Amino acid sequence: MMQLITPDCYAEFASELREMHGLRYRVFKKRLDWEVQTEGEMETDPFDSLNPVYLLLKGSDWRTCGCVRLLPTTGPTMLRDTFPALLDEMVVPASADIWESSRFALDLPATAPKAAGGLAQATYELFAGIIEFGLANNLSGIVTVTDTRIERILRLATWPLSRIGQPQQVGNTEAVAGFLEISYASLLRIRWRGRLNGPVLWQPVLIQSA
Template sequence: MAKIVVAQEQKDSFESSLFADVFQLRYEAFVNRLNWEVVADNGRERDCFDDLQPYHIAIKDDEGRVQGCWRALPTLGSYMLKDVFPVMLQGESVPRHRQVWEISRLVVRKGAAKPTHGCIGDISVDLVLSFRDFALKHGIRSYVTVTTLAGERLLKMLGVRLRRLGAGKVIQVGIEKTVALWIDVNDIPEIKKN
């Protein structure tokens, strides 16, 4: 049975092993598997946005190992779309509101998921469900995110209504074709797992 854990690094020191697992999983996915050009050290991927006390939402298996995760940052300060990928806004104003947060660094451990919603794995479904739960607990109305076309397709397959920001064009970022998305929390369905 998967367990969802929500923690902030500075506040939840009791979860220090969680953060080590999250950064290691991100390294495995973004450096080893996807070959992205990201900051990595000692088998862990951690960037400057992790210094801003974001929330890390993780799914742990029965043995306590992180199988999937994502990071949440409010748009009132620095965040990836605004500070790293502003070109993705394509003319739209920079989102900045206490009820609008950014989803970033979403990852699922390769080979860990079991199909549950058509061809989509259970961990991906649980992560998307956690968007809604996290938002309701933190007064979040909408999310923004920069994601790959595959990430956008997964969200649509799960019934999440979303819109591309700005002109909505696909932009090549490194080796990935990417889009910036706006997701209203009310447009995240309560997904039924098979």
């Protein structure tokens, strides 16, 4: 099941957020060896101070095993402010109906249930949660900066990334920027491929973006 944490609930879910930052440390620093900002075995960056929405995926033991961060493109975003080179001279999106996803991460045991394409069922749950959030907030799309590994996973999940520009080497990662469609058709495909029964988000609330 997915848990949605909005800025007005940060204090109430402080322990869950600490757990999320620890997961991000394990994935991005320890496993992928990205050049990220860490302290006390937690990973954070300046975009965490911009009141993002977080989606946390809970495992059967109720621990956080996945996460993603969501920010409106009407404000600062990673694509605009950190990775503009990935735009290939295209104008960065800045629209109330397009948000940016970042810090998509999963930390799963080898025994985690699998679904179509050999992908973990949890991967489909996290994708479905993003789409459900988008539909609840009348979004038309998600823009993201990711790597070509996740791009392949999105394609296997039948939620393909529409590239904005060509991949470029960023540190030890081949990074790429693109759009993801938010639609009921996308959600139905994800649910079917992931063998998901019904919504995955608890109370997907309406967010008033700036």
